[in-house]
Amino acid sequence: MVVLACCNHKGGSGKTTSAIHIGACLGLSGYRTILVDLDPQCYLTRTLGVGEPAPGKSTLALFEPNMTLDKIGPVRLGAFNVIPSSSRLTKRMRTLNNAIDVLWLKEIVRTNHDYDVVVLDTAAAVTVYSLNAMVSADYLLIPVTPEYQGIVGAEQTYRTAETIHKRLNPHLAGVFFLLTQVDARKKAHYKWRHYLRMQYEDRVLMTVIRTNAALSRAHADGTTTVENEPYSRGARDYANATDELVQRMGLRNTNAGSAP
Numbered sequence: 001m002v003v004l005a006c007c008n009h010k011g012g013s014g015k016t017t018s019a020i021h022i023g024a025c026l027g028l029s030g031y032r033t034i035l036v037d038l039d040p041q042c043y044l045t046r047t048l049g050v051g052e053p054a055p056g057k058s059t060l061a062l063f064e065p066n067m068t069l070d071k072i073g074p075v076r077l078g079a080f081n082v083i084p085s086s087s088r089l090t091k092r093m094r095t096l097n098n099a100i101d102v103l104w105l106k107e108i109v110r111t112n113h114d115y116d117v118v119v120l121d122t123a124a125a126v127t128v129y130s131l132n133a134m135v136s137a138d139y140l141l142i143p144v145t146p147e148y149q150g151i152v153g154a155e156q157t158y159r160t161a162e163t164i165h166k167r168l169n170p171h172l173a174g175v176f177f178l179l180t181q182v183d184a185r186k187k188a189h190y191k192w193r194h195y196l197r198m199q200y201e202d203r204v205l206m207t208v209i210r211t212n213a214a215l216s217r218a219h220a221d222g223t224t225t226v227e228n229e230p231y232s233r234g235a236r237d238y239a240n241a242t243d244e245l246v247q248r249m250g251l252r253n254t255n256a257g258s259a260p
Contacts (some may be wrong), residue, residue, distance in 0.1 A: 002249050003109050003118045004223060005137035008144060009160070010153020011124035012185075014180030016044045017215055018143040018241075019236070021220070024224040025242035027079030030253050031116040034074055036062075036109070036131055037085035039123040045084040050075055058086035063096065063104050068112045078223045089129065089190040096128040102168065105132040117251070124153075126160065134164040139249055140175045143209075146182060148194035158200075174248065179208040205248075207241040209234065 006019040019035060026033040037044040038059055042052060053075075055061065063067060074081035088124070097106075109118045120137065122130040134140060140161050144154035158175060165172040182187050197204050209215075212234030214225045221222050226235045246253075 001110070001118070002139065002246075002251055003120065003137045004139050004141060004249070005120040005133040006121065006141050006143065007122050007133060007157050007161075007165040008124060008131055008142050008150075008153050009126055009130075009156045010150055013124070013145055013150055013153065013154040014143045014209065014215075015124065016047065016121055018141065018178060018180060018238070019048060020044060020224055021215070021226055021238035021240050022141075022245065023117075023119045024079045024226040025239050026117050026119075026246075027231055028226065029242070029246075031251070032114060033080040033117045033119065034069065035080055035113045035119045035121060036069075037083065038089075038129040039121060039128075040084055040087060040089035042085040042087060043124065044121045045082070048077060048082060050077075050082060050084045052086060053084050053158050053177070055088055056090075057084075057087055059083050060086040060088050060092055062108055063092055067108060067113070069108065069118075070113055078227055080119075101128055102131040102135050108204055109136050116253075131164070133167045134161055134172070136252045137169070138173050139169060139245075140178070140186050141173065141178055141245070142175065143178045143180045144196070145180055146189040148188075149194070151192050151196065154196075175203060176245070176248065177204045179204070182208045183208050184210070205241060205244050207237060207244050209241065212237070237257075 006015050008015050023033050023035045061067055074083050120133040122133045142154050142157050144150050161175045210233055214229045214232040215234035
């Protein structure tokens, strides 16, 4: 079982889009996959056409004692399951101000369930929820647009991950960058792609996600571009990125052809 957190302190990086489409690719490949929306703005939840649930059926419940993923009752979608977010996470965050409050998720996402992959999506900010995700993760994926502000946010996230690894999560086995919204026609994109690869070498995935309008289309039935437009550029890019991640994480597929 692998816990993969998607984080970037800078918004607009394609973080939630990446979490959704990588989750879909994993699910369609036979991995039992669950997405957990830790963003109080509920962007992943809304993108998938899932209404805001009762608090006890949302990620809000993960910050209560004696909770498990299965007790919440995840929403089952086409390729994966999802635990939707709640706008009440904002109010709950005000009470999570103790040092140990970054540890709520760690045991919950690592035990007492049958999923092969848990994908944690976070807000574009340093919050107790994003820190919980990093503390819980085996691997961290940092989606990043090849532009100045995007690179700055990604590097800040990387430094946060280094601190988490040293002090709170020695089991964080890898931090990877995924270049998103790449436009080969832009010289600036080439420059920042080159910079990132020179600076972080093999931590940058070889696959890049090119600009593609299909990725921005939401589907009310909870399906994704990977399922609805599998031959689109965006679907193919995320399929390749997922294959690369699977290899890097050493993830074994013992459930090929099974439903999530």
